[in-house]
Amino acid sequence: MDQWTLLLGDWFLDTRTRVLTHATIEEIEAEKSLIEDQAKEKMEKAIETVQTNFNTVRTGRASPAMLDRIEVEYYGTPVNLKSIAQISTPDATSLLIQPYDKSSLKLIEKTIVAANLGVTPSNDGEVIRVTVPPLTSDRRKELAKTVAKLAEDGKVAIRNIRRDAIKAYDKLQKEKKLSExxxxxxxxxLQKVTDEYMKNIDSIQKQKEQELMKI
Structure with missing residues (x-):
């Protein structure tokens, strides 16, 4: 490498550094705020996902939320059960499913059985009735383990969001926009925010476990 190449290389690096360090305070603050806001937004969505997953774990009472994750292969396309049927709770131990298209009755029944929810669907040709049997002690313990696993999945998601945000901060530091x-x-x-969301998961997990153990 000749002297001119070295000089030009040094000039290029110096120019690039000066361009990066000449970002305005407003621009740096905007980038920093964007990272913070996106991290919080993603953590909120992680909490919502945990809550949605908890809702699908049945307790001793019948609830339409038990079927939230049921997807039916409707005309070759997976669709959420709630988009093709009305679901109600005529009493504390049963669900009533009324498809908008009666030709889907058998398909819905088969899908519910395959989901292994511990419930018994009954198709009378007009509607599907789902009987929700009482939970045994062993079944409650199994479901509590499922809830714990779903909670941990949510915590892992939040930790990953925190990690990505810190990487974004590190990138700004390398660009000379932030100091160490x-x-x-x-x-x-960010760790304080993360801790709050972790506590939120612990709280809704405890609430769900209490529901499971309630006879």
Whole structure:
């Protein structure tokens, strides 16, 4: 490599560094805020997913939420059961499913059986009645383990969101837009937010476990 190449290379690096460090305070604040806002938004969605998954774990009472994750292969396309049928609870131990298209009755019944929810569907040609049997002690313990696994999945998702946000802060530091101290402070603030969302998961997990153990 000749002297001119070295000089040009140094000039290019210096110019690139100066361009990066000349970002305005407003631009840096906007980038920083975007990272924070996106992390919080994703954590909120992670909590919503955990809650939705908890709703599908049945307790001692019948609830339409038990069928939230049921997808029916309707004319070759997987669709959510609630989009093709009305679901109600005539009493505490049963669900009533009324398809908008009666030709889908058998398909819905088969899908519910395959989902292994511990319930018994009955098709009378007009509607499907789902009987929800009482939970045994062993079944309650099994479901509590399922709830714990779903909660841990949510926590893993939140940790990954935190990790990605810190990577984004590190990128700003490499671009000379944030100092090392800035990144440490932002990471500490992000950890506090992460801890709050973790506590939120613990809270809804405890609530779900109490519902499971209620006779």
């Amino acid at each position: 101290d800035n990144v440490k402070d932002l990471s500490a603030d």
